[in-house]
Amino acid sequence: MKKFFGLVGMAVLGGALTLGGYKLLFNETVVLKNKTADTTGIIQTNYNPGFNTKPAAIDAASIDFTVAAERTVHSVVHVKNTSVRTQSNPFAIIFGSGNAERKFEQVGTGSGVIISADGYIVTNNHVINNATSIEITLNNKKKYEAEIIGTDKNNDIALLKIDADIDLPYTPFANSDSIKIGEWVLAVGNPYNLTSTVTAGIVSAKGRDLEGNRNIESFIQTDAAVNPGNSGGALVNTRGELVGINTAITSKTGSFIGYSFAVPSNIAKKIVDDLLEFGAVQEAILGVGIDREYDDEGVRIGEVYYDENANNAQLKKGDIIKKINNVKISKFSELKGQLTAKRPGDYVDVVIERDGELINKKIVLNKRDTFISRILGVSLKDLTDKEKKKYDLKGGAKIIENANRNLSYYGVEKGYIITQVNKKPVLSASEAKSMIDESDFGSGRPLFLEVINLEGEIERYALK
Template sequence: MHSSLQKYWLLFAQTVTVMLAALFIVATLKPEWLSESRVGSLVDTVSLRESNYDGQLSPGSYHEAVKRSMPAVVNIFTSKAKPKPRKGGGSNSADPLFKFFFGDQPPEEEPSSSLGSGVLVSPEGYILTNHHVISDADDIDVALSDGRKVKAQVIGSDPETDIAVLKIEAKKLPTPITLGKVESVHVGDVVLAIGNPFGVGQTVTSGIVSALGRDHVGINTFENFIQTDAAINPGNSGGALIDTRGNLIGINTAIYSNNGGSMGIGFAIPINLAKQVMESILSNGSVTRGWIGVEPQNLSKELSESLGLPVNTEGVLLSGVLEGGPAARGGVKPGDVLIAVNGNPTKDVRGLLNQIAQISPGNQAKLTVLRKGKEIELIAQTGKRPRPKQQSNQ
């Protein structure tokens, strides 16, 4: 009897040992076998509440606006040969100022390439982008929203507003974007920025219009920016700023940053100015602006006092007049204070540039000046504003 019990006990012990060994092996080599059965048993006992998707957009969604406009936003890849070394001076890329190129270029000793964005605005293949995106490029490739990559031709560009027009030839182009009206844009409106930041692919960010008609920023010669806090980052240059209906209201151009990334202050060229420049380029190959050949200087309080001008005089001092230029032929002399053009007050140098630029070459400009305390009216026939020299870093 005793030996029989020992036999059964030994058999039981061996069976338990084998089972434990098998469990150890499974737990070590195939733990999912155990976890799956455990999860399965838990799922059977847990009740989850799930929403019923009815196909409707979430409240406040801008999906339809993005769906309409995003296919027209393209990625632009440019390259140029190894640049010649500069004489003297160093790079100012560390300055906490406006980032035209958004820090997306490699060191100068290497062949240069850059990344930007553009907007398809016509079924004929015309694209709006920034001048600084394609400036001096030897090769320009445009990547469409459907993945195709095509070569682009520069039709013309305007460094003074930072607008350029490209053209591509391809079949079945995406639907061009719809141009909006600047008059419909108000401070506080929601806007969306579309581009290719850091080369990660098409990206949409949102914000509001922070200000309109922003000038005296120091980015371009002729400024009238839409300011927005929509995140604009490296690679967004030339991309679209759209309203919540999907209409193009601006071309993203620059940000104010001390680290190269978005700090909530971005600037876009309003679509009415971009359209005006594009139409001039398509008609004439370039933008033609008026010019009178003067060297203007803003009036400070100290300068006004030294000139003996009445208190609160608004205008610009003409510290230089080009010999034989339009202003000189009209009787303007160095030291004159220009206070109005065609009867419209002139408040500062940038205002004077805009006033004269809008007068087509060959037309007359009535200049009201102060000379030795007397107000004089002179007539100057405007010339064609010379194209600015290319700057080393713009």
């Protein structure tokens, strides 16, 4: 027994000596409390040891999208467009048997945003284009027939109205100029006929112009997922306010691949106000031509169209437009976006660079009354009240410049007034331009024009 306790004592003494020696020799290298992961593998090229990314990550993660979604989801509607199309039967035409034409219904769908409690709805023009009937379905599944109040094809906006027996939930407009690149936004719509779908993203760019479009636009670009059926839906900020109308995507597949585009709310609101007050969009212009060869920051004026006594004569050829109402102008699409959101007669504060010096000007915007049909090669202008009275017309489009050889061959020249396009009456130069450019002229089908010549006589032509 004594021998056993002696062995135990020796073992305890040996362990104590070993532990004491280890602590004496290795105490400074104990790292169990401060053990960190191995970071020798990958280092980001923009790594800055003085920058702590944790607070930003916390801020991004803490953003609450539920408030914006709840405020918006019930004001975004499903839009069903039914149109009647006519199809020709070539065999019936050749053999003279059966009906040469047959009619069939074509259905398209999209989204819309209720903007007032009494049932006004904003959507895209292409969602309801050529519709013979429009059905609106609310988020609570109730359905209503809609009336078209007005459209603007150039900016792809349409205004609809439904009559409900209750006040409807709606989304208020926000100032789209205030939205910043990198700001969170939600896209709300009905993609693929799925109701009330909400996706999130950030503002990727502003003042974006899409290649291939005939018009110069000023879109808000986001990476919020938008798919077919989202057109006409809402783009809202985190407070649930409308900053844009979702309109387009760029895609090789027809589905979302990372980019979507929305008409800014300032433009959409201005178009809505114009349609309600005037029945047509009032387009405002600075009255200057743009130097298209200038590719630095800003927009350089190539020509001024006003005499020396006009307000806009404050602008001169060679001036570089830098700001409009304190909004930076880097390219023409941004200038276009600012002007599209304004009305004729509005004053704008313009900052220009002239001979290296920044100068502030207050400029009154003018009403655009000249439109160019590039397909037909003519410049058209609205008729004056005097001209309408002289020819007893409600409207028309006066040719002020003609570069079309076919028209010249028939004797149609400067001063002729177009009163009909493809047997439909023309009320304005913008309407004539749209009707001509959206026709099938140039693809084999004739373009029918009715004009009043310089002697006040009516002439009709079929151009091919």
